[in-house]
Structure formats: C-alpha cells, structure tokens
Amino acid sequence: xxxxxxxxxxxxxAALVLLLRGSTLLTRLxxxxxxxxxxxxxxxxxxxxxxxxEWLPGLGVSFSVDGNGAASVLVFAVxxxxxxxxxxxxxxxxxxxxxxxxxxxxxxAGLAGIxxxxxxxxxxxxxxxxxxxxxxxxxLYGGEKRREATAKYLVYAVTGSFFMLVGILALKTLSGxxxxxxxxxxxxxxxxxxxxxxWLFIGLAVGMAVKLPIWPLHSWLVDLNEQNHPSxxxxxxxxLYKVGAFGFFAWGIPxxxxxxxxxxPILLALAAVTALYGAFxxxxxxxxxxxxxxGSLSHMGIIGVGIFxxxxxxxxxxxxxxxxxxxxxGGLFLVGGMLYHRRRTxxxxxxxxxxxSAPALAALxxxxxxxxxxxxxxxxxxxxxxxxxxxxxxxxxxxxxxTLAVIAAGVYGVNLYQRVFQGDxxxxxxxxxxxxxxxxxxVVVGVLWFGVMAAPQLRRIEAQSQLTTLQLxxxxxxxxxxxTLSLGGAK
Amino acid sequence: xxxxxxxxxxxxxxAPAVALLITAIAALVFGLSSRDSRGPAAVALLGVLxxxxxxxxxxxxxxxxxxxxxxxxxxxVPATALTLVILVGTAIAILVSWDQLERGGMGQPEYxxxxxxxxxxxxxxxxxxxxxxxxxxxxxxxxxxxxxxAWRTRDRQSExxxxxxxxxxxxxSAMLIYGTALLYxxxxxxxxxxxxxxxxxxxxxxxATAGGALVLxxxxxxxxxxxxxxxxxxxxxxxxxxxxxxxxxxxxxxAFAALLRIAATVFPALQPWLLTALAIIVALTLVVGNLTALxxxxxxxxxxxxxxxxxxYLGLALLAANHGGxxxxxxxxSVYALMNAGAFAVLTLVMDASDQGDDLERxxxxxxxxxxxxxxxxxxxxxxxxxxxxxGFTGKVLVFQAAIDAGYVWLAVLGIATSVVALFYYFRxxxxxxxxxxxxxPHTFRSxxxxxxxxxxxxxxxxxxxxPGWWHTLLSVGPRFLAGN
Numbered sequence: 001x002x003x004x005x006x007x008x009x010x011x012x013x014a015a016l017v018l019l020l021r022g023s024t025l026l027t028r029l030x031x032x033x034x035x036x037x038x039x040x041x042x043x044x045x046x047x048x049x050x051x052x053x054e055w056l057p058g059l060g061v062s063f064s065v066d067g068n069g070a071a072s073v074l075v076f077a078v079x080x081x082x083x084x085x086x087x088x089x090x091x092x093x094x095x096x097x098x099x100x101x102x103x104x105x106x107x108x109a110g111l112a113g114i115x116x117x118x119x120x121x122x123x124x125x126x127x128x129x130x131x132x133x134x135x136x137x138x139x140l141y142g143g144e145k146r147r148e149a150t151a152k153y154l155v156y157a158v159t160g161s162f163f164m165l166v167g168i169l170a171l172k173t174l175s176g177x178x179x180x181x182x183x184x185x186x187x188x189x190x191x192x193x194x195x196x197x198x199w200l201f202i203g204l205a206v207g208m209a210v211k212l213p214i215w216p217l218h219s220w221l222v223d224l225n226e227q228n229h230p231s232x233x234x235x236x237x238x239x240l241y242k243v244g245a246f247g248f249f250a251w252g253i254p255x256x257x258x259x260x261x262x263x264x265p266i267l268l269a270l271a272a273v274t275a276l277y278g279a280f281x282x283x284x285x286x287x288x289x290x291x292x293x294x295g296s297l298s299h300m301g302i303i304g305v306g307i308f309x310x311x312x313x314x315x316x317x318x319x320x321x322x323x324x325x326x327x328x329x330g331g332l333f334l335v336g337g338m339l340y341h342r343r344r345t346x347x348x349x350x351x352x353x354x355x356x357s358a359p360a361l362a363a364l365x366x367x368x369x370x371x372x373x374x375x376x377x378x379x380x381x382x383x384x385x386x387x388x389x390x391x392x393x394x395x396x397x398x399x400x401x402x403t404l405a406v407i408a409a410g411v412y413g414v415n416l417y418q419r420v421f422q423g424d425x426x427x428x429x430x431x432x433x434x435x436x437x438x439x440x441x442x443v444v445v446g447v448l449w450f451g452v453m454a455a456p457q458l459r460r461i462e463a464q465s466q467l468t469t470l471q472l473x474x475x476x477x478x479x480x481x482x483x484t485l486s487l488g489g490a491k
Numbered sequence: 492x493x494x495x496x497x498x499x500x501x502x503x504x505x506a507p508a509v510a511l512l513i514t515a516i517a518a519l520v521f522g523l524s525s526r527d528s529r530g531p532a533a534v535a536l537l538g539v540l541x542x543x544x545x546x547x548x549x550x551x552x553x554x555x556x557x558x559x560x561x562x563x564x565x566x567x568v569p570a571t572a573l574t575l576v577i578l579v580g581t582a583i584a585i586l587v588s589w590d591q592l593e594r595g596g597m598g599q600p601e602y603x604x605x606x607x608x609x610x611x612x613x614x615x616x617x618x619x620x621x622x623x624x625x626x627x628x629x630x631x632x633x634x635x636x637x638x639x640x641a642w643r644t645r646d647r648q649s650e651x652x653x654x655x656x657x658x659x660x661x662x663x664s665a666m667l668i669y670g671t672a673l674l675y676x677x678x679x680x681x682x683x684x685x686x687x688x689x690x691x692x693x694x695x696x697x698x699a700t701a702g703g704a705l706v707l708x709x710x711x712x713x714x715x716x717x718x719x720x721x722x723x724x725x726x727x728x729x730x731x732x733x734x735x736x737x738x739x740x741x742x743x744x745x746a747f748a749a750l751l752r753i754a755a756t757v758f759p760a761l762q763p764w765l766l767t768a769l770a771i772i773v774a775l776t777l778v779v780g781n782l783t784a785l786x787x788x789x790x791x792x793x794x795x796x797x798x799x800x801x802x803x804y805l806g807l808a809l810l811a812a813n814h815g816g817x818x819x820x821x822x823x824x825s826v827y828a829l830m831n832a833g834a835f836a837v838l839t840l841v842m843d844a845s846d847q848g849d850d851l852e853r854x855x856x857x858x859x860x861x862x863x864x865x866x867x868x869x870x871x872x873x874x875x876x877x878x879x880x881x882x883g884f885t886g887k888v889l890v891f892q893a894a895i896d897a898g899y900v901w902l903a904v905l906g907i908a909t910s911v912v913a914l915f916y917y918f919r920x921x922x923x924x925x926x927x928x929x930x931x932x933p934h935t936f937r938s939x940x941x942x943x944x945x946x947x948x949x950x951x952x953x954x955x956x957x958x959p960g961w962w963h964t965l966l967s968v969g970p971r972f973l974a975g976n
Contacts, residue, residue: 139926151922155915166900173896
C-alpha cells in the first residue's frame with residue numbers, strides 16, 4: 001500500500017489545494033503537509049510490498065506498482081526536492097500560488113507513478129499524464145515567450161510518446177505476452193526476432209530519447225527552462241521530468257535487449273555528443289537559466305553514456321546520477337531564483353561580487369555548484385563516475401568523449417561562481433533570509449546524503465539493474481546447438 | 492437452423508424504443524398546449540430517463556440472447572449498451588437545449604419530439620438485426636435531424652445546412668437501399684446472419700460485395716467517413732449548436748452501431764477488396780479530418796472536423812470487428828458521446844444567442860472569467876486528444892490495440908501519428924483559455940440544466956478514464972454479435 005499511497009497522497013493534496021484556493025495559510029499548510037507526508041512515504045518505500053489490482057482486464061492491464069529497486073531512490077529524490085520547490089512556489093509566486101502548488105503536487109504523483117509502475121500501460125499513462133502539469137506550469141506561469149516554449153514542448157513530447165505507444169501496443173501482440181505486466185513481458189519479448197525487436201525498440205526509443213533528452217531532440221528543454229517561472233520552482237519539476245533514461249533502463253533495454261544491442265551504439269554516440277554539446281552550450285551561455293539547462297543536458301548525456309554502455313556498473317551509476325542530479329540541478333535552479341529575486345535579471349553579465357554582501361548565499365551556492373559539477377563527496381560524483389566507468393568497459397571511445405564533458409564542467413562551474421559571486425560588483429544585496437535557509441536545507445541535506453551514503457542506495461538499484469543485464473545476456477549469447485554438449489565433453 | 496415465428500416480441504428488448512415513441516407523442520401533445528418550450532423538454536427528459544432505466548435493467552439482466560421479430564430486432568450487449576449511450580447523449584442534448592432555445596428564439600414546440608424521434612431511430616439502428624430494420628431506423632433518425640438542422644428559421648446558414656443535409660442524406664439513404672437490394676438479390680435474405688451464411692459457401696459474391704460497398708457508402712455518409720464527410724462541417728457550422736450537440740453524438744453512434752454489426756457479420760463473407768477499400772477510407776478519414784481540423788479558427792468548425800477524425804479512429808475498430816473491435820468501438824463511442832457532447836455544451840454557453848462567435852479568441856481568458864467552465868472544456872479537449880487518465884485515452888488504446896491485433900499495424904501507426912496533430916488543435920483551445928488575456932466582454936450566459944449536462948459529461952469522461960475496466964468488461968461479454976445465424 002505504501003507505493004499506492006505515495007501516488008495518492010500528493011494527488012489528493014493537489015485536489016485539496018485547488019479546492020481551498022481562497023484561504024492562503026490553510027492552503028500552504030495543506031500543501032506542505034502533503035509534501036512532507038509523501039517524503040515520509042518515499043523513505044518507507046524500500047521493502048514495501050508491491051500492489052496490483054485489475055484495471056482494464058480485457059486488454060491485460062493491471063494497476064501494478066512497486067516501490068522497490070531504482071524507484072525507491074528516484075522517488076525519494078523527487079519527494080525531497082518537492083519540499084523546497086513548494087516552499088518557493090507558495091511564497092514567491094504572486095498570482096495563483098495555490099494553482100502552482102497543485103500542479104507541482106500533481107506532477108509529483110505522476111513522477112512517482114512513472115518510477116514505480118510495473119505494468120507497461122500504467123507506465124505510459126503516468127508518462128503521458130505528467131506532461132499536463134508541466135505544460136500548464138509553463139503556459140500559465142512562464143515568461144514572455146511561454147506560448148512558443150509550450151508549443152515546442154508539446155510537439156516534442158507528444159510526438160515522441162505517441163511513437164512509444166505504437167511500440168508498446170505492438171509489443172504485446174507480436175510477442176503474445178499474457179498481459180502488460182513487466183514479468184509477463186520480460187519472459188517472452190527477448191525471444192522476438194532481432195529485426196522485430198529493433199523496430200519496436202526504435203519506436204520506444206523515440207519517445208524516451210526526447211525525454212532523456214538526447215541531442216538533437218533536446219532543444220525543448222532549454223526553452224522550457226528559460227521561459228519557466230523565474231522563481232525556479234517549476235524548473236525543479238523540469239529537472240525531475242527528464243525520465244527518458246529511466247524508461248530505457250526499466251523498460252526499453254530489458255524488454256527488447258536484442259534491439260537495444262543493435263540500436264544502442266548509435267544512442268551511445270549521440271549521448272556522448274550530448275554530454276559535450278551541453279558542456280559547450282553552458283560555457284557559451286550568458287543567461288543563467290540557459291546555462292543551467294545546458295549544464296544539466298550535459299549530465300543527461302553522461303547518464304545516457306552510462307545506460308547505453310550496457311554494463312552493470314554504468315546502469316547502476318546512471319540511475320544513481322539521475323536521482324542525484326535532481327537534487328543538485330533543482331537546487332541550483334532555486335539558487336538562480338533567489339538571485340533573480342535580488343537583481344531581477346538572469347543575465348550573468350549583470351552579476352558579480354555578491355559574495356561580499358551575501359556570504360551565506362555564496363557559500364551555499366558554491367556547495368551546490370560543486371555538487372553540480374561532480375566534486376567527490378557530493379551528490380553527482382558517485383553516479384557520474386560509475387556511469388563513465390561502466391561505459392569504459394564496453395565502449396572506451398564514447399566514454400572518453402563524454403569524460404571531456406566532466407573536465408569542461410569544472411571550467412563552467414568555477415566560471416559560474418566567479419561571474420556571480422566574485423569580482424567587483426557595486427550594489428550590495430540581501431543575504432539569505434530565514435525562508436531561503438529553509439528552502440536550501442533539503443537541498444544541502446540531499447547533496448550530502450547522495451554524496452556520502454551511496455552504497456545502500458546503489459544496492460537497491462543493482463537489484464533492478466541485474467534484471468536488465470540478465471536480459472542482455474539472454475540475447476548476447478544464444479545457446480548454440482551442441483554447445484552444451486561440447487562443454488560437457490571438455491569436463 | 493429455423494427462425495422463430497415473426498411475432499415473437501420480447502418486451503424487455505423493445506421497452507426502450509417503445510418508451511421513446513410514447514415520449515415523442517406525449518411531448519408533442521404537451522407542447523401544443525404549452526407556451527414555453529421547457530415543458531416539453533421536461534417530458535422528453537423524463538421519457539429518455541425512463542427508456543434509460545429499461546435499458547440498464549435489460550443490460551444487467553444477463554439475458555444477452557434476447558431478440559424480437561425473429562432476430563430482426565436484437566437485445567444483445569452491444570445493442571443495449573449503445574442504446575444507453577444514445578439515451579445519455581440525448582439527455583445531455585435536451586439539458587443543453589433547455590435554456591438555449593428560449594435564448595435563441597427557437598422555442599417551437601416540435602423541437603423535443605423531433606429530437607426524441609431521431610434518437611428512437613438511432614436506437615433502432617443499433618438494435619437492427621436485418622437490413623430492412625436498419626433502413627427503417629436510418630430514416631426515423633434522419634428525417635427529424637434534417638428538420639432540426641434548419642431549426643433557426645429565417646437564418647440563411649441554418650436553412651442551407653438543413654437543405655444540404657437533406658439532399659446529401661437522401662443520397663446516402665438511396666445508396667443504402669440500393670446496396671440492400673443487391674445483398675438481398677445475392678443472398679435471398681435480409682437478416683445479417685442469414686446473408687453471411689448463404690454467401691460463405693460461395694454464390695454471387697461479386698454482386699453481394701457491390702451491395703456491401705453501397706451499404707458501406709450509405710452508412711459512411713451518416714458516420715461522416717471521408718470522402719462521404721463533406722456535408723458534416725457545413726451542416727455542423729450552419730445548424731444551431733444545440734442541435735449539433737445532439738447530431739454529432741447520437742447520429743454518429745447510430746451509424747457506427749449499424750456499421751459495426753454489418754462489419755462483424757456480413758463483411759467477412761464478402762470479397763476481401765471491400766475491407767481494403769474500408770482501410771483506405773479509414774486512412775483518408777484520419778488524415779483529412781485531423782489536418783483540416785488543424786486549419787480551423789472557429790471552434791465549432793474545428794469540432795466538426797474533429798468528429799470526422801474520430802470517425803476514423805472508430806473505423807479502425809470497424810476493421811478489427813472480429814478482434815475485440817466491437818467492445819473497443821462501443822467503449823470509444825461511450826466516451827466520445829460524453830466528451831464531444833460536453834465540448835459542444837460548453838460551446839453553447841460561450842457563443843452568442845444567435846449562434847455567432849465561436850472564434851478561438853472568444854475563449855481567451857476564459858480560465859479567469861469562468862474557471863469552472865474553462866476547466867471542464869480543458870478536460871474535454873484533453874480527453875478528445877487522448878491524454879491518459881481520461882476516457883479518450885482508454886478508447887484510443889483499445890481501438891489501436893484492436894487494429895494491431897487484426898493486422899492493421901500501418902493504420903494504427905497512421906492513427907497515432909494523426910493523434911499528434913489532433914492534440915495540437917485541441918491544446919490550442921486550452922492555450923487560448925489559460926495563456927491569453929480576454930479582449931471580449933466576459934460571457935455572462937448561465938444555464939443550470941446545461942451545467943448539469945456538463946457535470947454529467949465530465950464525470951463520465953473522468954470515470955471511464957480512471958476506472959475503465961468494469962465498462963469494458965461489460966461490453967466484452969459474448970464473443971461476437973448475436974447475428975441470427
């Protein structure tokens with residue numbers, strides 16, 4: 001039941017917040033209580049019992065969710081980041097804060113559903129439904145060019161996911177699986193002919209690659225982040241909603257391993273390009289939000305390299321990195337929102353010298369920037385390192401290219417700190433107030449937690465990664481006729 | 492197998508149709524003596540609800556094999572379930588018309604009796620087990636609808652709509668009747684099952700297939716399948732919006748109910764090129780409907796073309812009639828009736844009393860001025876676009892899965908590709924409502940019955956999205972149609 005509640009509690013809270021919209025204090029309390037309750041549930045997920053109930057029996061669809069495996073880590077990261085995002089939304093959004101908070105909570109429920117679904121149709125339902133809060137947040141609360149950004153986001157996301165839907169529906173018919181349950185599918189789908197698997201994998205990959213996102217399907221992300229509400233709260237959701245890598249990890253590769261092995265190298269190369277492209281994009285950006293969008297795009301490239309390296313360590317690392325970057329990227333967007341609150345601009349050229357008048361903001365900003373660029377001991381390092389290490393085992397060249405992005409990250413990360421906080425800026429700004437302290441507290445906790453306590457969480461991810469590698473082994477070494485015989489003879 | 496006597500009447504099967512007939516007469520008599528059109532509306536609503544109670548009672552009685560007149564009038568699950576859908580659609584249309592007729596000066600007493608009669612025709616079509624019953628149902632349904640399209644008297648557009656609908660509709664009827672004659676000539680029977688049975692062993696299949704093609708074309712007119720759809724946008728634009736609320740739902744359900752049954756029984760016995768032709772028609776409908784809807788600035792016209800597009804999605808289920816397509820189509824029609832009628836109901840509240848002003852600009856800022864109305868419209872648009880957790884998504888998944896199971900993968904791919912286009916024009920309405928400021932005076936017209944209709948449609952759309960299992964399971968009872976073979 002814990003898994004179901006992790007979806008239901010934020011959803012019900014969102015509905016309550018919408019109904020209460022009038023009284024602000026009560027609305028805020030309800031929203032925060034819902035978010036905290038969800039965080040508690042997310043902490044309890046490891047070891048919780050899977051839940052399954054009939055949903056559309058005529059089609060073989062059941063509402064199956066399971067909070068174990070990689071889901072436990074990812075849902076925890078989402079629930080943790082939702083708290084500062086809500087705090088900011090409820091205090092910094094001038095008009096319609098209740099609606100903003102409700103959309104954030106609805107998105108939280110959808111994300112939890114994506115990560116915990118154990119039925120392919122249910123996974124798709126959450127995948128697609130979560131799009132709506134994101135679109136509304138951008139369209140309702142975004143900047144001047146929000147309509148164009150919304151349209152772009154809609155076209156990219158929907159085109160991708162509809163291709164995915166064809167693949168999903170054909171998958172069951174062609175494989176003859178008993179239902180859309182993950183186990184039923186995994187048993188039979190790897191036995192499909194290689195050509196069929198390749199086509200189906202391409203169908204799924206289009207949808208997932210858009211939301212990874214991978215170059216050249218990435219441009220919606222930059223516009224989305226640039227145009228989102230300046231407080232950064234909506235961008236936290238944006239950085240949570242890069243779920244493509246999880247789709248490949250939990251569904252694409254284990255269901256269609258032969259297809260993944262054939263298409264994987266192309267995706268691997270694209271992911272390496274994405275990592276480098278994102279890094280250079282960040283170096284060349286003068287708009288803070290575009291900078292962060294490109295930086296996180298670079299991270300997603302490294303995650304992609306970890307996934308498509310198709311090595312156990314890389315898969316573990318990629319999922320861990322995905323969870324960890326939710327905290328560091330989201331946290332940096334919130335810091336960006338605080339900077340905007342002080343100076344009313346995102347243009348990095350207008351900043352400088354903030355460390356003098358706002359030392360606490362500078363210190364915490366530095367911590368989150370360090371986490372963002374993968375300094376050891378902080379959140380992004382273990383996942384980034386393992387992603388690349390895993391990829392080096394199977395594909396050294398793309399991994400080497402992606403590693404250049406890590407070096408570049410050092411450049412643009414330090415550069416960012418210098419441009420904003422050092423140098424000789426004139427106008428003094430306010431340092432962190434109490435509210436902003438509370439906002440950054442979960443971020444700091446998350447950054448340290450993911451940096452230091454990697455082992456237990458990686459173990460939970462590995463339980464699921466092993467399934468993926470098992471499926472890959474199933475198709476990589478098909479049992480030759482007579483093979484067992486000769487082995488027996490050798491003994 | 493020998494057929495039962497002609498005068499075997501199962502009153503449980505006949506009850507909804509009889510109730511509608513009595514209602515139409517009662518509303519007409521009542522209307523003659525009342526000044527206001529709301530009196531007949533109440534009578535009509537009461538009658539439709541009574542018919543719905545009979546229908547639900549029969550649906551849950553477990554008596555799926557019931558029929559009357561020697562399998563010429565059927566009471567199997569698809570017939571009963573689609574009858575219920577027709578009745579719900581009619582009830583919504585009555586509620587939407589309740590205040591609008593007086594507002595638009597259209598309160599002549601014959602309006603509701605005609606609407607109920609038209610619904611009766613659709614019910615007969617859904618229940619028809621032979622071609623003669625089908626023709627009767629089609630005419631009972633169509634003639635009142637022609638009159639209703641021209642209801643705004645002294646309005647050139649409305650009169651033109653009625654005339655156009657009548658001329659093209661008569662053409663469609665003629666094709667259906669001619670096709671029926673050919674099928675009878677080839678098989679010597681009108682009952683679907685007997686037609687199929689006598690053709691399966693060979694015989695005059697070319698003649699019969701030509702007849703089947705004409706039947707398909709005739710019903711294709713009513714269902715607005717391309718290239719027989721051209722009347723739809725013009726009639727939908729010209730006819731009063733309250734009438735379109737009724738037509739876009741009830742007539743489509745009636746036509747598809749008949750098409751489904753024929754596709755499941757008669758078509759497999761005909762030459763295979765007919766199914767190829769149907770596949771091409773479906774592909775054309777999907778492309779034409781969605782692309783032209785994308786180009787519309789008026790919401791009413793956009794919804795008209797979108798209803799053509801939805802005929803395409805239903806056509807996918809038609810092709811897969813024997814691969815779970817019947818239940819898929821029945822589910823799709825259930826959701827479609829709710830979400831489409833709901834969208835038109837919102838539209839009637841946004842447009843002027845004279846049925847002008849359906850521009851996208853009229854929706855600008857609706858999210859602020861009428862938050863409830865805008866939220867309902869947003870849900871209907873998202874559901875029509877096939878966004879999950881709303882009924883439209885479940886319907887699409889069922890239809891696509893049926894098409895893939897039946898081997899029409901390319902059509903499913905085309906259907907999904909055109910869905911992307913569809914989502915774009917549906918989302919545009921939402922974007923106007925929420926992302927733009929209004930430049931018009933706020934919409935002030937309110938109507939309590941219309942609000943009830945919107946809430947019913949909204950609840951149904953959401954319920955069929957969140958908990959689709961029970962309704963789909965109910966629709967899946969019985970492996971195939973009761974066809975009389």
